[in-house]
Amino acid sequence: MSAATPSTADVSATRFLVPDRYKVFLQQGMVLLVVIVLAVFFTIMRPNFASWSNISSLLLASVVTGVQALGLSFVIATGGIDLTPGLGMAATSVITALIISTEFGNLPIWVGILGGLAAGALLGLINGTLIAYLKMQPMIATLAMMMVCWGAALVLAGGKTVSLRAVEGYELIAIGQVIPGVPNGVIILVLLAIIAGIVMNKTVVGRYALAIGSNKEATRISGVNVARWEVLAYVICGIFTGISGILMSSRLSAAQPTLGQGYEMYAIAAAVIGGTSLRGGRASIFGAVIGAVTIQTIFNGLTVMGVQDQWQKVVLGAVVLVAVFVDIVRRGGKEE
Amino acid sequence: MSAATPSTADVSATRFLVPDRYKVFLQQGMVLLVVIVLAVFFTIMRPNFASWSNISSLLLASVVTGVQALGLSFVIATGGIDLTPGLGMAATSVITALIISTEFGNLPIWVGILGGLAAGALLGLINGTLIAYLKMQPMIATLAMMMVCWGAALVLAGGKTVSLRAVEGYELIAIGQVIPGVPNGVIILVLLAIIAGIVMNKTVVGRYALAIGSNKEATRISGVNVARWEVLAYVICGIFTGISGILMSSRLSAAQPTLGQGYEMYAIAAAVIGGTSLRGGRASIFGAVIGAVTIQTIFNGLTVMGVQDQWQKVVLGAVVLVAVFVDIVRRGGKEE
Amino acid sequence: MTVVGTDVAQEPETAPTGALLEARGVSKVFPGVRALSNVDFTLRGGEVHALVGENGAGKSTLMKVFAGLYQPDGGEVLQRGKPITLPTPLSAHLAGISVIHQEFFLMNHLTVAQNIFIGREPKLPGGVLNDDAALNRQAAELLERLGVQIDPKIQVGRLTVAQQQMVEIAKALSFDSSVLIMDEPTAALTETEVQTLFRIISGFVTPETAVVYISHRMEEIKKIATRVTILRDGELVDSQPMDDLTIPEIIHMMVGRKIASDVRPEPRAATEPVLRVEGLSTQPLLKDVSFTLERGEILGFAGLMGAGRTETARALIGADPTSSGQVTMNGRPVRISNPGDAVRLGIGYLSEDRKRYGLILRQDVAANTTLASITSFMRFGLLRDADMRTSAATWVKTLSTKTPSVRQLVRNLSGGNQQKVVLAKWLLRDCDILIFDEPTRGIDVGAKQEIYDLLDRLTKEEGKSIIMISSEMEEVLRMADRIAVMCNGRITGVLDNAEATQEKIMELATQFESVDIERQA
Amino acid sequence: SGSPTEGTSGSSGSTKIALIAKANASDYWTMVKNGAMAAGTDLGVEVSFNGPDTESEGDKQLNQLQSAVNDKPAGIGFAPQDSAQDGAPAILDQAKADGIPVVAFDTPLNASDVPITTVASDNSGIGAQAAEELAKLIGSTGEVAIVAHGETGTAAARRDGFKTWIQKNAPNITIVDVQNGESDPAKSRDKAQGILQAHPNLVGFFGTDDDSTIAIADEVKSKGMNTKVVGVDASPDVLTLITSGEIDGIVTQNPYNIGYKTVQILVEASKGTQPSSKTIVSESVWVTKDNMNSDEVKKVLGDS
Ligand SMILES: Nc1ncnc2c1ncn2[C@@H]1O[C@H](COP(=O)(O)OP(=O)(O)OP(=O)(O)O)[C@@H](O)[C@H]1O
Ligand SMILES: Nc1ncnc2c1ncn2[C@@H]1O[C@H](COP(=O)(O)OP(=O)(O)OP(=O)(O)O)[C@@H](O)[C@H]1O
Ligand SMILES: [Mg+2]
Numbered sequence A, B: 001m002s003a004a005t006p007s008t009a010d011v012s013a014t015r016f017l018v019p020d021r022y023k024v025f026l027q028q029g030m031v032l033l034v035v036i037v038l039a040v041f042f043t044i045m046r047p048n049f050a051s052w053s054n055i056s057s058l059l060l061a062s063v064v065t066g067v068q069a070l071g072l073s074f075v076i077a078t079g080g081i082d083l084t085p086g087l088g089m090a091a092t093s094v095i096t097a098l099i100i101s102t103e104f105g106n107l108p109i110w111v112g113i114l115g116g117l118a119a120g121a122l123l124g125l126i127n128g129t130l131i132a133y134l135k136m137q138p139m140i141a142t143l144a145m146m147m148v149c150w151g152a153a154l155v156l157a158g159g160k161t162v163s164l165r166a167v168e169g170y171e172l173i174a175i176g177q178v179i180p181g182v183p184n185g186v187i188i189l190v191l192l193a194i195i196a197g198i199v200m201n202k203t204v205v206g207r208y209a210l211a212i213g214s215n216k217e218a219t220r221i222s223g224v225n226v227a228r229w230e231v232l233a234y235v236i237c238g239i240f241t242g243i244s245g246i247l248m249s250s251r252l253s254a255a256q257p258t259l260g261q262g263y264e265m266y267a268i269a270a271a272v273i274g275g276t277s278l279r280g281g282r283a284s285i286f287g288a289v290i291g292a293v294t295i296q297t298i299f300n301g302l303t304v305m306g307v308q309d310q311w312q313k314v315v316l317g318a319v320v321l322v323a324v325f326v327d328i329v330r331r332g333g334k335e336e
Numbered sequence C: 001m002t003v004v005g006t007d008v009a010q011e012p013e014t015a016p017t018g019a020l021l022e023a024r025g026v027s028k029v030f031p032g033v034r035a036l037s038n039v040d041f042t043l044r045g046g047e048v049h050a051l052v053g054e055n056g057a058g059k060s061t062l063m064k065v066f067a068g069l070y071q072p073d074g075g076e077v078l079q080r081g082k083p084i085t086l087p088t089p090l091s092a093h094l095a096g097i098s099v100i101h102q103e104f105f106l107m108n109h110l111t112v113a114q115n116i117f118i119g120r121e122p123k124l125p126g127g128v129l130n131d132d133a134a135l136n137r138q139a140a141e142l143l144e145r146l147g148v149q150i151d152p153k154i155q156v157g158r159l160t161v162a163q164q165q166m167v168e169i170a171k172a173l174s175f176d177s178s179v180l181i182m183d184e185p186t187a188a189l190t191e192t193e194v195q196t197l198f199r200i201i202s203g204f205v206t207p208e209t210a211v212v213y214i215s216h217r218m219e220e221i222k223k224i225a226t227r228v229t230i231l232r233d234g235e236l237v238d239s240q241p242m243d244d245l246t247i248p249e250i251i252h253m254m255v256g257r258k259i260a261s262d263v264r265p266e267p268r269a270a271t272e273p274v275l276r277v278e279g280l281s282t283q284p285l286l287k288d289v290s291f292t293l294e295r296g297e298i299l300g301f302a303g304l305m306g307a308g309r310t311e312t313a314r315a316l317i318g319a320d321p322t323s324s325g326q327v328t329m330n331g332r333p334v335r336i337s338n339p340g341d342a343v344r345l346g347i348g349y350l351s352e353d354r355k356r357y358g359l360i361l362r363q364d365v366a367a368n369t370t371l372a373s374i375t376s377f378m379r380f381g382l383l384r385d386a387d388m389r390t391s392a393a394t395w396v397k398t399l400s401t402k403t404p405s406v407r408q409l410v411r412n413l414s415g416g417n418q419q420k421v422v423l424a425k426w427l428l429r430d431c432d433i434l435i436f437d438e439p440t441r442g443i444d445v446g447a448k449q450e451i452y453d454l455l456d457r458l459t460k461e462e463g464k465s466i467i468m469i470s471s472e473m474e475e476v477l478r479m480a481d482r483i484a485v486m487c488n489g490r491i492t493g494v495l496d497n498a499e500a501t502q503e504k505i506m507e508l509a510t511q512f513e514s515v516d517i518e519r520q521a
Numbered sequence D: 001s002g003s004p005t006e007g008t009s010g011s012s013g014s015t016k017i018a019l020i021a022k023a024n025a026s027d028y029w030t031m032v033k034n035g036a037m038a039a040g041t042d043l044g045v046e047v048s049f050n051g052p053d054t055e056s057e058g059d060k061q062l063n064q065l066q067s068a069v070n071d072k073p074a075g076i077g078f079a080p081q082d083s084a085q086d087g088a089p090a091i092l093d094q095a096k097a098d099g100i101p102v103v104a105f106d107t108p109l110n111a112s113d114v115p116i117t118t119v120a121s122d123n124s125g126i127g128a129q130a131a132e133e134l135a136k137l138i139g140s141t142g143e144v145a146i147v148a149h150g151e152t153g154t155a156a157a158r159r160d161g162f163k164t165w166i167q168k169n170a171p172n173i174t175i176v177d178v179q180n181g182e183s184d185p186a187k188s189r190d191k192a193q194g195i196l197q198a199h200p201n202l203v204g205f206f207g208t209d210d211d212s213t214i215a216i217a218d219e220v221k222s223k224g225m226n227t228k229v230v231g232v233d234a235s236p237d238v239l240t241l242i243t244s245g246e247i248d249g250i251v252t253q254n255p256y257n258i259g260y261k262t263v264q265i266l267v268e269a270s271k272g273t274q275p276s277s278k279t280i281v282s283e284s285v286w287v288t289k290d291n292m293n294s295d296e297v298k299k300v301l302g303d304s
């Protein structure tokens, strides 16, 4: 049999000039390059940017989006989407906070953590069930659940911020420094990325998620219980949402019921910048983290330069477009 | 012929109990029923709900979401998505406002209207070009453009609300009453729906949009310049975004640069409640309007009943889920 | 209807365990279609059992019942004499039934090895992490055993259609199944690969195992099958040992009429060329493809799979970018940079992959038929739906498309009838030049004959010019006035029908086969 | 903002004052900014003014605060968002360690003793003041309602101040509904409309910021009711509506003054002069059609 010839005509049967297993790395390399170029630029403009204290706060600021992007990778791998990480974070962080707050539950921190994770898992379970068993479109099901979370967070918190100042040691989860100079939140993100990487690439969880995203029917016909694994992807995403809620509330020493609106967009942008295809079948764990760091580098660098928030949004939008465009050009004008 | 048994096994070859061409009407009928049931319920709880003044303000409040949902129908028909209606509205309304505001442009109202429409069309042109020619994924391209719009609106308005109180007659566009008792905004929505319905169902624009959404490659091979018609769908959506900006700023007698965040979600929800499939290839103009009215009926009815905002969100989320679910059940558990 | 021959279900069982797999009185109804009515089917150990019938006869439907994809509305399925239920594909796998479906079911983003062993990944000690080394090793062994040269670590989406088909076959064989069902496995294979497949089938069959083989290619069936079952319109016609039937008899039972074979077109006088293609090249396959097409002529394109015939057609109509090439129509040079240009110039292309490139499955027959000519149904900018349906209905009648109405969704039609809808689209557009890429792929003998007659009528009576790409050599010889043979992206020769033989075509089609061109980047 | 002044780090060398506001947009924050910038010009320091786009992006605000601290300016002014309240103290501890003086403005920062003082209005007091004035307008009896511009922070403080005053001092006034307009003028209108619909006998209506007050006034007018409308914060449109009689009166803060004072105190602190008190209350004023042209009010409104 002669070798396959990539034909530019074909769309769904995708073939590229670069061997597939390197493609994702290329995208990440590209993004890493963008981050480095940006960092050099910011450093030239403001030497302060490169100070360790700034870099470590930049990394800390990427943690929430990074964690959410990790969870989202599993859902996006299946070809789905989850809009609940943002306001789901609000809801789960309120739940954690109510459990441990001296004013309310006053229970040990680990109970609150478990509560937040369980709430996240439950959210994911509902999302997954709506999508995998009740056959709803992911975007609309999670859009509705996003509103439910939003309302639920406000109702639970009684419309107020739940303060956690009085809970001793809680803030250390995110901002303590087991390794001097490196906030714990950053270490947690790295650990989570390693775990997510293993689950995605070395277990059937990730394999089936990618298979489902690639061709759901084929996966089903191969005897895989597609619905169950699809639900699992949403549950994983929900758990990561719960983790992001814990990290956010730890960082703020408080849980605010409205904080999180729009955060899902940053998480989606991070995943996509990092090379996860919204069409499913492809995911990059490392890329998700890099994507989150890229976004935060832009925000931080521009803040350090004294650029107003509104311009930062324009720049972020432009960077996303450029990143995606460069990726497309490199692949020879292919859609995916 | 005996009744068919929907087999849960089959997915690729979907069959229904109801002939396909009536399905969309059924969905709309269902939604209309939901609206009516809700309205009856609210009226029983608070007879005031059924007063004409309340209904006409309820309808007026649906106008912006309704107009955006109309435009979105074209994009969704092609299998795409547009996240810019919300913050695009902010940007276009600011542009309209700057043109006509006595403080800035001080030009005639019609110039401002043209400016807003042109800005919307330009936004759609950029979205469409990114997607159809540069082959970006619709969700990510419009996500980026959403951020650009957001920033642009703030930059243009200098971060402040542009007041239009001094522009005589501008508020009449939305809240004047050519037909006594019916705000002009409502009449405009009805007219736009009629136009959109004709364009969608009776012209090649809609026909091609639906064909592209169903099978882009086959449409291309049939000699249709797919990219051009796809761009047109986004341009139409952008123009409707521009119209929504005019209506919003007219209703408020002001343009606010941050107003619009999250509105795209309502527009998407309205289109979906009304029976447009996010998978493309299917659209319902009438449904989009009904969907917008449904959302506003829920908000208004609950407000009249004195229900707090947070619960209103939970209820809206639940209603979206129920509407989609009922639709799915009626179709025999099919995904599409 | 009367059932000819012996009723298989009544036959005394030879093996003590009973038949390997059996359907008794199975019925399946889809809205508006009775796909199977009261069908009996018995598969015994040691058989290669051919299942034949016209398009839409219900072959695939019956097999999907065995595959756990459809639940029958009536009747039962038995394995070794015991009734079984197959609610899911997994239950069919567990029952030892492997199916290679007519459509591919592969995960394009996963590797060959990952595809083959999906759901059965080998694990590292501990049972949590995948053992990918073992996975790739097992896949390599399996492919090696089958004599297929494919890298198990390559993504399936990068493979050719033929290679993908071989992966499907490997996957089916990787289960330790007793029953192997193949639904048109050779539709995408070339001669050599068909040989490989037959070797695999022979190696598979033991007294404890059996194969169901569905195909429209009669010679294959004659060659490989030991028993044949014929379906017509969802009903069982007959089931006989292969040796007791001749091909004409089988065809007769399938369609209820006789079909002429071994005809050649009448020699025709040369006419003026309508289309001249010079030096057409694409990256990286086509090299300097030149040919002319005369008015009223059928120009056949023969060659092995991957020779570049489809690519020639797609490049010609502007669906793919070309690196060089000159197209002249009626003596005037033309520029075709996208399919829209081609359609405007009166060139229509019927893709070999009708589901992906030909049809809008979710729309109805009327919408599909009128898609390429939609603007002619406009008055004052508005479309007239009634007119569109009327003219679609005319073509349904002309082509005898089997559909309840023009409002039927195309995805509910059988493969052959879908093909007719694509054909109707281009006939309605009234194109002067029609490019038929594998026009009879997956089409039964009866429908084939209709299509042949139609092609003849189009050229002889309506003066249309046709390029016909086909992998079936008899078909090319039966239809084409001249035959262009391609190999590795070049035209290696153009034969007049009179001088053409299967041997000559084969010779030209393999001319470059020895030269191993590595085109991998 | 001005060009970067690179120089020795540490408070002594820098002449830069960094203000992190709750938001960088809206009329209110623009007035605060104008005051701060004017002070910068008057005192010869460089003032940078930043904040998130919206008032509900607490973590973003913390990032901005962190950047400001890392930059080691001569002084930092901070107007904490509600959600940044509890995360800020840790960052401010770092500022203290670096010897950078910090002043809280607009909103007090709970749970941190780093800010040397707080320059703010008394939001709860503003709510109470509005309640008192409204009670006067409606004769201390009847149904009233509130549209707040949020669930937390200043909105909550004003809302609760209003409620508490009514409960304590006006037994014949009932608050029949409180809705959240989410700082969204369109939603605020929908909420106001719904409330007016449900309570046709409403005699008084309170909006906790300029957008909600305008929304209320527009809906009251379109319903043709003569409900009394009071609110908080002056914007040009609010003043127009006061002139036309659609808004009966508002309590306004003195944003310009808050910005000016904050910078002034920071500059003094960087030179070693500590402020006299832990809280500096910026006065708020009741503005009506009758007094809006008085010099006193004009000064507060920052009118030139
Ligand atoms: N999912 C379905 N929905 C509706 N009708 C169907 C469906 N599947 C099959 N049919 C109809 O059932 C009949 C039998 O189809 P089937 O696919 O079994 O035919 P076949 O013998 O395999 O034909 P071909 O040779 O064209 O593949 C056809 O008329 C077809 O249109
Ligand atoms: N859709 C496609 N997917 C994968 N490879 C393709 C595709 N189209 C063309 N190719 C590659 O281009 C080469 C030429 O293919 P082409 O389809 O033109 O050949 P062909 O002669 O028409 O054969 P056939 O249609 O029988 O496959 C093949 O080697 C094939 O691998
Ligand atoms: Mg079949």
Ligand SMILES: [Mg+2]
Residues within 6 Å of the ligand: C309, C310, C311, C352, C437, C469
């Ligand atoms: Mg071909």
